[in-house]
Amino acid sequence: MIILQCVLTYVFMERHWQLVTTRLSTALTQDIAAIVELHRSYPGRANDDILARIAQDRLKIDMEFLPKGELPPALPKPFFSIVDGALSNEIKRQIGKPFWLDTVGRSSFIEIRIKLEDSILRIVALRNAAYASNSHIFLLWMIGTSFVLIVAAIAFLRNQIKPILSLAGAAEAFGKGRDLDFRPRGAREVRQAGYAFIEMKRRIERAFEQRTAMLNGVSHDLRTILTRFKFSLALISKTDETLDLQKDVLEMQHMLEAYLAFARGDAGESTAKVDMEEFLEDLRLDAERAGCDVQISFSGDPIVAVRPNAFKRCLANLISNAQNHGKRIWIEAVRDLRFLTIHIDDDGPGIPVDRREDVFKPFVRLDEARNQDEGGTGLGLAIALDVARSHGGDISLSDSKAGGLRATVRVPV
Structure with missing residues (x-):
């Protein structure tokens, strides 16, 4: 719209305004040329008095003949004046005498002096x-209508952008695990989107619900079997073999809880405001x-x-991982x-830079890594990363000032 207005203004200035001014200047110069010729x-x-009266009554021109002498010094040319250039060109063309x-001296009048023989x-x-003096009205109308149209366009665009921003906010809130009306x-x-x-949100929530229901069923069945093992071992006389079996059953139970926690994630839990100081x-x-x-x-x-x-x-x-090392x-x-x-620093041995991404992979243990906790499942950091990302954040590892590892959790609020 702005470009269109600029083009229209240029065309108006170059074609209409300049053309009208040139024609008016030509007509005025013709009248002056007729006076010079008479x-x-x-x-x-x-005869000069009669000519002055006719010019005043018929042509609306005030004229007088001054004594012979020199013309005043030329005035500085105005920076932008169509009438100055048009009149100068026409006087040179039609009269051809020094002038x-x-x-610009008087805003409502133009003064011309022409050097004659006597x-x-x-x-x-x-x-x-x-000069086409009413042309500025067209420019004012153009500027005024442009302003009104721009204001209307801005209001219209704002009304159209608001639903898009609302959709973006809902998508961002859903990505952070928050429910937004x-x-x-x-x-x-925009409504279709x-x-x-x-x-899409309903399908994802339905998939989470189905997965949670399935995991609950699986965990119930597996816990039932493990409970039977425990009861059976409790009824058997205690020997070294039965004690080892009880330890294996407990380890299997811990592994099962870890696997289910990782697979279940934080599905189904609602967002709530907590006091993070008390939380920590x-x-x-x-x-x-x-x-x-x-x-x-x-x-x-x-x-x-x-x-x-x-x-x-x-x-x-993350604290448990730091606590273990x-x-x-x-x-x-x-x-x-x-x-x-949240920065969690420890004074342990740390993790090599080239292996820090690996510790977040499920079931991955480093040969000499800090997350090789005995009896662990290799899912602690994977679960932590999954939770952080479900909140729209992330976890990064770096060197700690204490000489160990720094785990940084960053989530939007």
């Missing part, structure tokens, strides 16, 4: 006699009861919306306007 053909003071022109002809004419509105195409998103304090107490020294620092607003149980499992797995743990949490960032 003065030359009918000299005399009486002096002032188109005198200087001074002409004062109305500016609109040589979303109703498609706006243009037909909104309904498609709702249908509970984790600190759990770690200290296990015999580890933990220090915590927190800055920012402590109220954060997360899935409490899943997020606790994420941080507990270090004696001291430092937890630093920072909440800003966009993210919650």
